[in-house]
Amino acid sequence: MTLFEMGEEYLKQAEAVKKQIDLLRERLGYVSGLELYRMRGDILKLYSIARDLKDTGDYLVNYYEKG
Secondary structure, eight states: OOHHHHHHHHHHHHHHHHHHHHHHHHHGGGOOHHHHHHHHHHHHHHHHHHHHHHHHHHHHHTGGGGO
16 A cells, blocks of 8 residues: 555545534534533544544645655
8 A cells, every 4th residue: 555545545534534523513402411511522532533634644645745
């Protein structure tokens, strides 16, 4: 597997995490109390994961262009 291909995989995973975030955000209106608090925390963690995946994917896809 090349660095470019690995980067593409990271970017695909970032999109999958974003879809998971969207599903959780849709459910926010139907929960309250402690469950709402936990779900918001989960969403924040997933945003961080998605950002890290995207940043790594972008870096790997463009690795050879920086030289």
